[in-house]
Amino acid sequence: MKDQQGSNRISSGAIAAVSAVVVAVGGGVAWFTSHSSNTPTPSNPSQQIAQPVQPSTRQPVNEQTPNVYWLRPKDKNIALVPQPVKVASVLPNQPLEAAFQSLLAGPPTGGTDSTTIPRTTKLLGLKSENNEVHVNLSEDFTSGGGSTSMIGRVGQVVYTATTLNPKAKVYIDVNGKPLDVLGGEGLELEQPLTRESFQKNYPL
Secondary structure, three states, rough: OOOHHHHHHHHHHHHHHHHHHHHHHHHHHHHHHHHHHOOOOOOHHOOOOOOOOOOOOOOOEEOOOEEEEEEEEEEEEEEEEEOOEEEEOOOOOOHHHHHHHHHOOOOOOOOOOOOOOOOOOOOOEEEEEEEEEEEEEEEHHHHHHHHHHHHHHHHHHHHHHHHOOOOEEEEEEEEEEEEEEEOOOEEEOOOOOOOHHHHHHHHO
């Protein structure tokens, strides 16, 4: 009986020991698994996905220097003289638009340059393409002055409009309509106008 009881005690002790080992191992596995899933993976800069570079939406700025043309006494005549205007442009028509805004504002004070374009004249539109320049001015452009004044202001418009392309053809509109006759003396304009046709048909 003693041997049997001893054998039973050994068997019971062995079972208890094995059970303790199983519990310990199982708990260790559970702890390792939970910590492995909760622990963040250290970031590696070399493994980060590079973000695509967004293309710039800014348009390139081009600096151009168109000329504004004023009238200046020369001997017994009047000459068209240029004055450069620096323009930082993005759109194609911006340099000419800026030149015309300067032209309509008038020449610098204190000099010998003048203009025969009425100060109240406004630029209603301007378009330059295919070697053509279309200039739309307000009705004030046609007011006041004799034939010399009219020829002078037409020359200022033609030469300023062709400052970036001297061979361009110029169309002058007033309130959106082609200008055929200018002023009370009836100066007839044959459009399109060019620098060459102006020098030939409308000498200053």
